[in-house]
Amino acid sequence: MASSRKVIELFYDVVSPYSWLGFEVMCRYRNVWNIDLKLRPAFLGGIMQGSGNKPPGQVPNKFLYMTTDLHRLAQYFQVPISPPADPFEAMFEKGSLSAMRFVAAVQEREVGGDKQVEQVSRELWMRIWSQDKDITQPASLSEAAMKAGLSASEVEELLKLSTSKEIKDKLKRSTQEALDHRCGSGHQYQYIHFFHYLTLSLYSFIQAFGFPLAVCHVNGKAEVFFGSDRFELIAHCIGEKWMGPQPAAAKL
Amino acid sequence: MASSRKVIELFYDVVSPYSWLGFEVMCRYRNVWNIDLKLRPAFLGGIMQGSGNKPPGQVPNKFLYMTTDLHRLAQYFQVPISPPADPFEAMFEKGSLSAMRFVAAVQEREVGGDKQVEQVSRELWMRIWSQDKDITQPASLSEAAMKAGLSASEVEELLKLSTSKEIKDKLKRSTQEALDHRCGSGHQYQYIHFFHYLTLSLYSFIQAFGFPLAVCHVNGKAEVFFGSDRFELIAHCIGEKWMGPQPAAAKL
Structure with missing residues (x-):
C-alpha cells in the first residue's frame, strides 16, 4: 500500500x-488523498534573489485586482487572512529569515511526523498574516x-x-532545492523564446517563480505547480479527485 | 425565471x-449554469496599452513554467492548443486587430443569439493557436x-x-469597457501601497491586467475575474457548482 x-x-x-492558502489546502487533503505530504519550509527571499525575478512595473489595475x-480566495478557502497594517515593514524590513530558520529547527528535531512543523508554521502565519x-x-x-x-x-x-550553522545550511539547501525544481520535460527549452514574447504583451497569468510550490512525484517524474490555484490540476496529475478547498466538508 | x-x-x-481556455469553459457552462453569457470580443493590444502594463523582466524559470x-491546462481542458512556429510574428507583427474587428462585425450583424460569434471566434483560435x-x-x-x-x-x-468606422469604434468601446471594469468595492484603494510591495518580492501569482476577463453581475455588483483559473470562484460567486472543465462529461 x-x-x-x-x-x-x-x-x-x-x-x-x-503560501498559507496552499499550505492549508494541502494539509486538509493529506488525509483525503493517498499522498505523502512533505512540508518543505524554505526562504522566499532566497528564491526571489536566486531566480532573478524582477519587480513588475507598477500597474494600478493589477494591484487592485490582487x-x-x-x-x-481567503474567504472561499476559509483561511483568516488579514493584511498587516504596515506590510512593507512586516515583509521586507523585518522579513521571515529567523522565523523560517526556527521552523527548520522544529523540523530537524521532530520525530515521528511533522505535526509540530505544521502547527508552528500555522501559528506564525496567524501572527503575521492575521493578527499583525x-x-x-x-x-x-x-x-x-x-x-503550537x-x-x-x-x-x-x-x-x-x-541560529546554528547546521540549521542555516539546512534552510539554504531547502531553498536551493526549490530553485532547482524546474519544470518537467526537457523539450520545453525550445519555447523559451516563445514565452518571452508571450509574457511581454499577451496575457494575464504570469507566475513569478515563487511560493507556494508543490512538487508532485509521479511515475518517477517531478511535476511542479506554482501558486494556490492549481489544486484541480494537481489532483488530476496524481489521479485523485478535487473536492474544493474544504474536502472534509465536501465529504459530509 | x-x-x-x-x-x-x-x-x-x-x-x-x-482566453481560448476561458472561452471554451464558459461556452460549455452556459448550458449548465443558470447564466446569460455575453461574449465580448475586444482587443488585447489596447488593454495592455491602456492599463500601462509593462513587460516583466526575463525570468527563465518563469517562462519554462508557463x-x-x-x-x-490545454490537455486538461481538452482545448487543442499548439503554439505557432513563430509566435512573435503571429502575435506581434501580425496581431489580431483585423480579426477582432471581423468578430465585432459578425456580432453587429448577428440576430437571435451569438452562435456565429462563438463559432467564428473558435475557428480563428483554431487557425492561430492550433494550426499555425x-x-x-x-x-x-x-x-x-x-x-463557421x-x-x-x-x-x-x-x-x-x-473596416468601417462603426465597427472600429465598437471594438474600441468594448476594449475600453473591459479596462473600466476595475475590482468590486471601494475600500481596496488603501491597499495599493501594500500590494505594490507584495508584488515586488513576495509571491507568485501576478495577474497582469489582460484577458480573459469575466465580469459577473451579481446583486447589482460587478465581480471581476481575470485569467482561466478562477472558474471555481466564479461558480461560488454566482451560486453555481463547478464540475471541472468538461461539465457535460461530468454529468454523464
Missing part, C-alpha cells in the same frame, strides 16, 4: 499569504511555538538550534 | 491562448467564417463592414 502513495513536497514561507483576489504580530523576535517565535504545543524547554533548545 | 439568470460578460481576444502550465495559420488577411477571415457556417455573401458583407 505504502508504495502507491504519491509524494508531494510543499515548499513555503510564512511571509507569503498565498487585493480583491486575495480577499475572495511580530515573527522576528525570540519571544515571538517562542509564543507561536508554545501555542511545544514546552518551554523545547522552545529554548530550538531557539538556540535555529 | 429569466430575471434570476446571472449575467456573465466574457472579454476575450483570439490572440490569447488563455510553457508547461499552458500545455498541461494566418488570421490577418481577408482570405483567412473568410475561410474561418465559412467553416456563414455564406460567401455574408462573409463579403462582413469583411466590408469590419
Whole structure:
C-alpha cells in the first residue's frame, strides 16, 4: 500500500499569504488523498534573489485586482487572512529569515511526523498574516511555538538550534532545492523564446517563480505547480479527485 | 425565471491562448449554469496599452513554467492548443486587430443569439493557436467564417463592414469597457501601497491586467475575474457548482 502513495513536497514561507492558502489546502487533503505530504519550509527571499525575478512595473489595475483576489480566495478557502497594517515593514524590513530558520529547527528535531512543523508554521502565519504580530523576535517565535504545543524547554533548545550553522545550511539547501525544481520535460527549452514574447504583451497569468510550490512525484517524474490555484490540476496529475478547498466538508 | 439568470460578460481576444481556455469553459457552462453569457470580443493590444502594463523582466524559470502550465491546462481542458512556429510574428507583427474587428462585425450583424460569434471566434483560435495559420488577411477571415457556417455573401458583407468606422469604434468601446471594469468595492484603494510591495518580492501569482476577463453581475455588483483559473470562484460567486472543465462529461 505504502508504495502507491504519491509524494508531494510543499515548499513555503510564512511571509507569503498565498503560501498559507496552499499550505492549508494541502494539509486538509493529506488525509483525503493517498499522498505523502512533505512540508518543505524554505526562504522566499532566497528564491526571489536566486531566480532573478524582477519587480513588475507598477500597474494600478493589477494591484487592485490582487487585493480583491486575495480577499475572495481567503474567504472561499476559509483561511483568516488579514493584511498587516504596515506590510512593507512586516515583509521586507523585518522579513521571515529567523522565523523560517526556527521552523527548520522544529523540523530537524521532530520525530515521528511533522505535526509540530505544521502547527508552528500555522501559528506564525496567524501572527503575521492575521493578527499583525511580530515573527522576528525570540519571544515571538517562542509564543507561536508554545501555542503550537511545544514546552518551554523545547522552545529554548530550538531557539538556540535555529541560529546554528547546521540549521542555516539546512534552510539554504531547502531553498536551493526549490530553485532547482524546474519544470518537467526537457523539450520545453525550445519555447523559451516563445514565452518571452508571450509574457511581454499577451496575457494575464504570469507566475513569478515563487511560493507556494508543490512538487508532485509521479511515475518517477517531478511535476511542479506554482501558486494556490492549481489544486484541480494537481489532483488530476496524481489521479485523485478535487473536492474544493474544504474536502472534509465536501465529504459530509 | 429569466430575471434570476446571472449575467456573465466574457472579454476575450483570439490572440490569447488563455482566453481560448476561458472561452471554451464558459461556452460549455452556459448550458449548465443558470447564466446569460455575453461574449465580448475586444482587443488585447489596447488593454495592455491602456492599463500601462509593462513587460516583466526575463525570468527563465518563469517562462519554462508557463510553457508547461499552458500545455498541461490545454490537455486538461481538452482545448487543442499548439503554439505557432513563430509566435512573435503571429502575435506581434501580425496581431489580431483585423480579426477582432471581423468578430465585432459578425456580432453587429448577428440576430437571435451569438452562435456565429462563438463559432467564428473558435475557428480563428483554431487557425492561430492550433494550426499555425494566418488570421490577418481577408482570405483567412473568410475561410474561418465559412467553416463557421456563414455564406460567401455574408462573409463579403462582413469583411466590408469590419473596416468601417462603426465597427472600429465598437471594438474600441468594448476594449475600453473591459479596462473600466476595475475590482468590486471601494475600500481596496488603501491597499495599493501594500500590494505594490507584495508584488515586488513576495509571491507568485501576478495577474497582469489582460484577458480573459469575466465580469459577473451579481446583486447589482460587478465581480471581476481575470485569467482561466478562477472558474471555481466564479461558480461560488454566482451560486453555481463547478464540475471541472468538461461539465457535460461530468454529468454523464
